[in-house]
Amino acid sequence: MDAHLLKELKHISHSMFSKNYFGVFHGSISAKVDITSFVINKKEAILDEVNEDGFIKLTCEVRRDYRWKDASLDAKIHEEIYNSIPNAKYISYTMPPYTTAYSLDHSLVVPKDYYGYSLLKEIPVYDPQNFNDWEERSANEISTYFKENDNHLLLIKGFGLISYDRDLTEMVKKVAILENSCRLLIINSMN
Secondary structure, three states: OOHHHHHHHHHHHHHHHHOOOOOOOOOEEEEEEEOOEEEEEEOOOOOOOOOHHHEEEEEOOOOOOOHHHHEOOOHHHHHHHHHHOOOOOEEEEEOOHHHHHHHHHOOEEOOOOHHHHHHHOOEEEEOOOOOOOHHHHHHHHHHHHHHHOOOOEEEEOOOEEEEEEOOHHHHHHHHHHHHHHHHHHHHHHOO
């Protein structure tokens, strides 16, 4: 695996864990390495101090090999996005606390702070309706949403935030701005 790419992913992963966007065993981050493969964290990786052994390279094929069993539970979601959105280079699944909490009672996030409004305008909240079969439906519904909408962020009610971009820093910046906007909206609503 590319040492520079892994260094970037480890650094971003640590930052996102420190901000509580990743949990001890939930969350995922990946990078496309060529047209048919990507690296993603392993399912047992703790994204705070992840090292090279915490990532695995997967190939997008009809037949899955043994590596898929070690990969993040979100690997299928990442694969579907990479297959349907050619310009996706990086993908993350995070659960920022204020953003996720805001999604529980709202169908739309309209930031009232300068950076949130300037960069994001508004973010719809996707309602999966039923969590009983969400694991089976999620990869297809998420990739379909991204194909049909010109948005690199998908906030899913009670589930978290899926994001993708061509630039790792831009992707993380949008996640951070949305989290800050939702934090401010929640604080403002308590007054």
